[in-house]
Amino acid sequence: MARAVWLVLDSLGIGNAPDAADYGDAGADTFGHIAAACAAAARGPLRLPQLTRLGLPQAHALATGRAAAGFEDAPAPQGLWGCMAERACGKDTPSGHWESAGVVLDRPFGLFASPQDSFPPELLDALVARAGLSGVLGDCHASGTEIIARLGGEHVAIGKPIVYTSADSVFQVAAHEQAFGLERLYEVCRITRELLEPYDIGRVIARPFTGDARTGFVRTGNRRDYALPPPAPTLLDAVCAAGGEVVAVGKISDIFAARGVSRKLPASGHDALFDTTLAALAQAGDGALVATNFVDFDSVYGHRRDALGYGAALEAFDARLPQLLDALRPGDLLALSADHGCDPTWPGSDHTRERVPLLAFGPGLAPRALGRRDSFADLGQGIATHLGLPPLAAGRCFLTD
Ligand SMILES: O=P(O)(O)O[C@H]1O[C@H](CO)[C@@H](O)[C@H]1O
Numbered sequence: 001m002a003r004a005v006w007l008v009l010d011s012l013g014i015g016n017a018p019d020a021a022d023y024g025d026a027g028a029d030t031f032g033h034i035a036a037a038c039a040a041a042a043r044g045p046l047r048l049p050q051l052t053r054l055g056l057p058q059a060h061a062l063a064t065g066r067a068a069a070g071f072e073d074a075p076a077p078q079g080l081w082g083c084m085a086e087r088a089c090g091k092d093t094p095s096g097h098w099e100s101a102g103v104v105l106d107r108p109f110g111l112f113a114s115p116q117d118s119f120p121p122e123l124l125d126a127l128v129a130r131a132g133l134s135g136v137l138g139d140c141h142a143s144g145t146e147i148i149a150r151l152g153g154e155h156v157a158i159g160k161p162i163v164y165t166s167a168d169s170v171f172q173v174a175a176h177e178q179a180f181g182l183e184r185l186y187e188v189c190r191i192t193r194e195l196l197e198p199y200d201i202g203r204v205i206a207r208p209f210t211g212d213a214r215t216g217f218v219r220t221g222n223r224r225d226y227a228l229p230p231p232a233p234t235l236l237d238a239v240c241a242a243g244g245e246v247v248a249v250g251k252i253s254d255i256f257a258a259r260g261v262s263r264k265l266p267a268s269g270h271d272a273l274f275d276t277t278l279a280a281l282a283q284a285g286d287g288a289l290v291a292t293n294f295v296d297f298d299s300v301y302g303h304r305r306d307a308l309g310y311g312a313a314l315e316a317f318d319a320r321l322p323q324l325l326d327a328l329r330p331g332d333l334l335a336l337s338a339d340h341g342c343d344p345t346w347p348g349s350d351h352t353r354e355r356v357p358l359l360a361f362g363p364g365l366a367p368r369a370l371g372r373r374d375s376f377a378d379l380g381q382g383i384a385t386h387l388g389l390p391p392l393a394a395g396r397c398f399l400t401d
């Protein structure tokens with residue numbers, strides 16, 4: 001009986017990719033800079049016993065050529081460990097996930113590059129008309145928490161949603177859950193998704209928030225991503241085609257536009273995501289893939305440039321891993337990876353072009369170094385092999401090669 005669990009630690013880069021300079025990211029190192037910030041702070045060095053057992057700091061040292069602070073004496077890993085560079089252009093969530101699932105994007109997504117007046121006026125005019133809005137606020141590059149602090153009060157007063165973007169291929173819409181309405185926000189996002197057809201934008205993201213100007217505005221767990229569908233069948237489709245079940249936990253279904261997803265299990269917050277993953281695995285049958293995205297690493301800590309918060313979240317994740325490792329049965333494969341970097345010590349608030357870890361573990365799988373690999377697709381190819389599927393279009397199987 002073969003099953004697979006794939007955990008995406010969203011944004012956990014382990015050092016700049018070979019082509020990072022093309023993205024302004026030479027020297028970015030999400031994991032290394034978090035470790036350094038923790039070691040220099042009163043709290044002391046990062047403690048990640050499980051991830052060290054699986055080979056995370058060792059993969060970081062392989063990617064960068066130097067040990068992260070506090071991990072100078074990391075022992076040999078007990079799993080399969082290596083690092084991967086992204087072949088697709090960009091440093092985006094969809095392209096990172098799709099490539100990991102065997103589909104390498106052969107063109108960059110479209111971008112709204114201008115920091116101010118970012119969206120074409122004809123696009124905004126069409127959105128206002130179709131959605132029956134009195135206008136929009138924002139129309140710029142922004143950090144999502146800063147822009148609701150700045151424009152949330154005006155939004156509540158006059159009812160115009162806040163639209164913004166970033167260095168990623170995104171059109172984000174922030175609106176107050178009560179004052180504007182959650183369903184109305186989702187409807188605005190669905191209309192935007194349609195209107196963006198000529199612009200090749202990876203995702204529209206609904207960013208609901210609550211609160212008031214006096215106590216502050218806070219984003220809720222009701223975020224929803226409206227991604228373009230992957231351009232070709234992915235690992236998820238291959239699992240389904242072979243009769244296996246794909247259980248998508250958290251954001252995974254949205255990122256794949258529900259393609260190849262048998263069951264979608266929403267959850268918000270890393271503990272809930274972990275609990276849901278464990279419950280899904282307990283029920284998963286032969287040939288199943290359980291895939292979970294841990295988004296708070298990126299959304300709550302990476303983009304917010306909170307290195308110590310990111311470190312604490314890694315430690316909390318690490319503390320949950322024994323439950324998952326104990327739940328693995330003979331024939332199970334656990335794979336951990338990331339989709340891009342988001343160095344919390346880097347200027348701005350955007351993602352960073354980095355290598356990511358490829359860690360795998362399973363009962364009876366002999367520990368092995370996997371080296372520096374040149375595509376995220378190696379992860380998906382390895383899972384496909386493990387589940388006995390036909391080879392995917394891209395990727396070198398990390399189990400055999
Ligand atoms: O600043 P917030 O709203 O978290 O947005 C960030 O989250 C998006 C998805 O990762 C990125 O494109 C980035 O702009």
Ligand SMILES: [Mn+2]
Nearest residue numbers: 010011093339
């Ligand atoms: Mn991501």
Ligand SMILES: [Mn+2]
Nearest residue numbers: 298299303351
């Ligand atoms: Mn992000």
